[in-house]
Amino acid sequence: MGSAVKKFCLQFCCCCCCTGDVDDEDEKQPLLPDDPLEYFNREVQKRRDEETNLWSEPGDPSHTERDDDRALHAMLQARNKMRMGSSGYRRLSVDIEAMRDTRREVRDKWKTILENLGFMAEADSLLTVSAGASLDRMRNAPAARALLQSLHSETSVFSSREPPPERYLFILDRLLYLDIAEDFLAKAKRFYPPRDDSDEEIPGLAINLPLLLARVEAINGRGEEVEDESERDD
Template structure:
């Protein structure tokens, strides 16, 4: 397993070397600026676990679009306001759901013996490209099997594409079938009633509608907060 994983890492490095010339044209004159920007991308990926990691606009999938819209709305909302707090709750709820899925994958990988390599195998960068995949059709078939035959994903919505890249790696390491078999044992499919009881499903249209409504009355919320504080101060003085 160790030699296969090292081989996988080496091949990844070779693929990166093939694009050195292209990267040179994208690197700004200030190397520190480039390093900071790339580090921010990695932090953003690990924080939000985008379902479509290669989509910089975060608009191709509804769940990514919803999360991105919530984050952007919070950037425009006064910190500490009630609107800011509501947005933070919604953002963390979506992130928690994504982290739970990732933790399930990590549990299965560690059970397969990838104790030290699990985090590396689960890391998908923003530069992930379908063109670089070695076994895309097989990976997609296994992803659909996981989606329909296990509860490793939290909803019946289409599975996140980020896990397609991970399965492609597992196929290369010749452990993909073992992973799916373990996932079936660890996370058998739930019936509809069990899924409703988990409370993990997120109503994306409702979240978007809430953000739009908040954007329309954001100033009013802040005014209410301020007036509430003033009323409280008056009552204290009284």
């Protein structure tokens, strides 16, 4: 099993390095621009952005298909238009980090289970999903989706308030290929049993998404007024 995992991770890493994160706009550009350093810096920034935000829909470069991705993306765009250090900038930073923390907590649960299954060295590689991921390239999409729904309904790995992130479909497809998906599900049920409705949500996971989306839309609608208010607050 160890050699199979190492072989898979090597193939996966090579594939990521070769394909990169490509969107429609990049496809129109030459493979290497006049300044190769600029190209590689852009690729590094894309990967850093992916690892920081852990987009729920990694194959959606617009980050608008899911409500949580749209909210996070909109907050990042709104913050970029504000003066760093202003009260508005700081308020958005708090909301952004809360959403990032939620996603990191889910990823950490997956990593804990994988490491308990003996994949200490391979866990990070197995959990890495680039923006170039495509459902068409999956080996067993139906089985992966069924497992994802089981994890969502039979464990507390994900928040029960929203659908599970699609990014984990690609990870489950890898686990199916390695023949450890059922073992992973069994461990998840043991480590993270479903919570009763009366159970209190784990701190950091209780994101009020409708309220957050409404706040972001208000910020976008008000435009520069937010910055003016932030300066007055300072």
